[in-house]
Amino acid sequence: MRRRFGALLLLMFMLNIIASGCLQSPTTQELKLPSGNYPPIYINEKSQNMCPPGKVPVTFRYQPEENVTSVSLRGSFNDWGELPMKNENGTWVRTVCLNPGRYEYKFFVDGEWIKDMSAVDPTADAYVDDGFGGKNAVKIVKGEQGLIIEHDPKNPAYLSIADNRTVIRFKVQPNQIQSAFLVASNGEYKMERQLWWGSGEVWRVEIQEVSPIEYYFKLTTNNGEVLVLNTSKNPFFTFDGINRFPQVEWVSKGIGYQIFPDRFNNGDPSNDALALQTDEFWFNELINERPILSNWSDPISPLHCCHQYFGGDIKGILEKLDYLQELGVTVIYLNPIFLAGSAHGYDVYDHYRLDPQFGSEEDLKILIEEAHKRGIRIIFDFVPNHSGIGHWAFLDVASRGKKSPYWNWYFVQRWPFKLGDGKAYLGWWGLGSLPKLNTANPEVKEYLIGAALHWLDFGFDGIRIDAPQELINAEEFFSELRKAIKEKHPDAYIVGEIWELSPRWVQGNMFDSLMNYALGRDILLAYARGDWNGERTLELLGRYYASYGENVIAMGFNLVSSHDTSRVLTDLGGGNLGDTPKPEAIQRLKLLSTLLYTLPGMPVTFQGDERGLLGDKEHFDSHRYPIQWDTVNEDVLNHYKSLADLRKSVPALTSSKIKFYTSKEGVLAFFRGHDDEVLVIANNVPKDTSIPLPPGKWKQIWPEGEKIFEKEITVPGLEVLVLVKT
CATH class of the missing domain: 3.90.400.10 (Oligo-1,6-glucosidase; Domain 2)
Structure with a gap:
């Protein structure tokens, strides 16, 4: 009797899971098109002009005055990446399929940019300042927009495996779709409108299994129902069930912290003077200056950026591991620690040798081991250019x-x-x-890739790559580097220093993530300063999240300030080094950091920002001034500790999914979690603003409290609220 009763309970439990959508049947059947009069849209079938529907063929030509060996086309239509041009009887040619719109571009000839495009391309529609003393060319592409659906299963932005789920999305112009379904060989799934901006929106569905499927989309548009197919010959899209771009899962649950070693903490004064022995000034035959060694609290000099040393080292980091653990840090990013000629370390003398000013390899081994004991991983800075x-x-x-x-x-x-x-x-x-x-030289390539593997073998957990865009053979080099790393260390994290929105680097063949200044500085910092309202900010976030696969979003290296920028509190109007931050700047810092900790990906804090430190990059890089450990804004520090507790206690905040809710005046709101179970609402203006709530009851968990809200909520000025569906 007990066995029967237990079996009945198990059956009821499984039926409830299936009914709730938490478990989906893996049953696969032959996919067929439905009967009925459904107009088809073939989104990957080229017409007579060799472009998909809605796109226009645009031909670019360059005729040099002298012989050249290579020409590529680079522009705003391909994130300024490289499109090789073909030499046809002395004229270099490339045809590109583009949506109607306005585009800037340049030719890249024999490894150098054309400075002034007006001198070489008379076919352009206009010319504009490129920001570097030259001119970009402008092309205006005309054409009918119509209903344009964008979907490519090979692009992670449209199909990815995130949080061990299959995520499928498509892009379309705004307000043309009433409903959408993914019709697949293992079932039919209702899709949801996930993101939107002025010229587009993204529809999304997730399947909780990862297996081979065929599929198409069935849409209800403002003009009726249509089917979105691949081509007339092969109408179904296919996914073979193989995850070729695995998510490094420990990143999405992580909290990052960047350390600039010379300025973090001095744990061993005996090695301080070693920094002077190999400084660049001793080698540079055009400079008469000499490096200086300063005490920890000495004032900034004109050499502060690069040749004023303060003695920070590995033992100093080791002394602060407990502090970092209390801060909730799980990932440390170290600026260069290899033998070099400056305080920043990007002028490496030996990629295989630790700089003795930081300690010994034994010190480094102990640091990594002690960090791992505390659940903290460490990634190192790699300089291949x-x-x-x-x-x-x-x-x-x-x-x-x-x-x-x-x-x-x-x-x-x-x-x-x-x-x-x-x-x-x-x-x-x-x-x-x-x-x-x-880096095209095989010996150089072997030397550099060998160095990266050497330090990963040593015990590091990942690698941050400096200036990847500058390499002469970037895609080739980083594809080989990734292959070598992932074969030996499949769980290693690879981050590229790319500042702008640029999806081409994270397609599964180069990096896992970019340093997301495009999110932190270009969008969140501007919002926290009050430069943009909620609607404008949500639109920019829409473009950002539509550009990357959800697996990439989950692995995001999300930062606002670093060794290359002013401190975030200074950027928010808090003042410069030595000033007392203004209260409103502190409040805006809290708003910005809360957003960073509640968005998908890993929030990364530059050393000292959590203590309310100030520093302006334009003042001899004062943002790199040593942390004065006897100085702290306790309110800010406790805020960062509480944010870490919030992320750890609410699993939805470390999931890969984000979905927009609404915006109004200074307010923006978005859902987190696979069931939209968390609602984050921010307000960047000083006045309170009321917005309607989604159906149901919502409990406030940030700031701390047990308030329950229904129908409407008033969002305090310069505040972020985090609500959980009850």
Whole structure:
């Protein structure tokens, strides 16, 4: 009797799960098109003009005055990425399918940008300032928009595996779709409108299993029902069930913290002077200055950015691991720690050698082990585009010229030369202190990829890549780097320093994530300052989240300030180093950080921001000033600790899914969680604003409280509320 009763309970439990949509049957059957008069839209079938419906073929031509070996087309239509052009009898040609609109572009010839496009392309519709003293060309593409559906199963923005679910999406112009269904070989699924902005919206569905399927979309538009198919010959989209771009799952649940080692904490004064011995100034033959070693609280000098050392080291980080654990940190990102010629470390002398100013390899091993004991992973900074002038290979080139076996490791334009002469060889942004590496050289590639693997083998958990756009063979190099890393360390995290919205880097062949300044600074910081209202901000967020796969969103390296920017509190009007922050700036910092901690991906804090520190980049990089550990804004510190507790206690906040709710005046609101079980509401203006609530009862959990709301809620000024569906 007990067995029967238990079996009955189990059956009822399973039926309830299936009815609630939490468990879906894996049954697969032959997919057929429905009977009836459904007009089809073939979104991947090219017409006679070789472009999909709604897109226009646009041909770009470049006729050089002298012989060139390579030309590529780069513009706003491809995130300024590389589209190789073809040489047809001396004229370089490329045809691109574009939606109607306005686009800026340039030609990239033999590794260099055309400075003034008006001098080489008379077919352009206009020319505009490129921001660097030159001119971009402008192309105006005309055509009928019609109903345009965008979906490509090979692009993670449209199909990805996130949180072990199959997520399928399509893009369409706004307000043309009333309802949408995904019709698949394993069932039919109702889709939801997830994101929107001025010129588009995204519809989404998730399937809780990952398995091979065929599918198409059935839409109800303002003009009736239509079917969205692949092509007339192969009408169904297909997914083979293989996850070729796995999500690094520990990232989405993480809380990141960036450490600039020389300025974090000095745990071993005995190694401080070692920083002076290898400084770039001793090598640079065009400079008479000398580096300086300062006490921890000494004032900033004009050398503060790069050649004023304060003695921070690995033992100093080790001393603060308990502090970081209390802050909720689970991932540390270290600025360069390898032998280099500056305080920032991006002029590496040896990619395989730890800089002795930071300690020994044994110290580093202990740091990694102790961090892992506390559940903290560590990623290191990797610099493949350039080295320092004190690098052993570059010194050999400078000494022996073409007799050096490393001559082809660099781009030398004139020899002999003086070290530091940026006109004699290519350097990062023309700087003579940062000679550019020839990453197309197999020896250089082997050296660099070997270094990355060496430190991952040593115990690091991931890698942040500096200036990836600058490499002459970026896609080739980073594809090989990813393959090598993931074969040995499949759970390693790979982050690229890309500042702008640029999906091409996160398609599964290069990086897991980008440093998301495009989210943190371009959108959230502007909103927190009050530059934009809620509606405008939600639109920008819509474009952002529509551009990336949900697996990528979940792995987001989300930051606002870093070693390359002013401190966030300064950006919010809090003042400069040494000032007392204004109360409104503190409140705006709380608003911004709460948003960062409640959006998908990993929030990353630059050292000291959690203590309310100030610093302006324009003042000798004062944002990098050493943390004065006896100075802290306890209110700000406790706020960050509470945010960590919030993320850990509410699983929906570490899920991959976001869905928009509404915006009004300074208010924006969005759902988190796969069942939209959490509602986050922010208000960036000082006055209170009321908005309607979704159906049901909602309990406030942030700020702390047990208030229950229905139908409507008043959002206090400069505040973020987090509500949970009850």
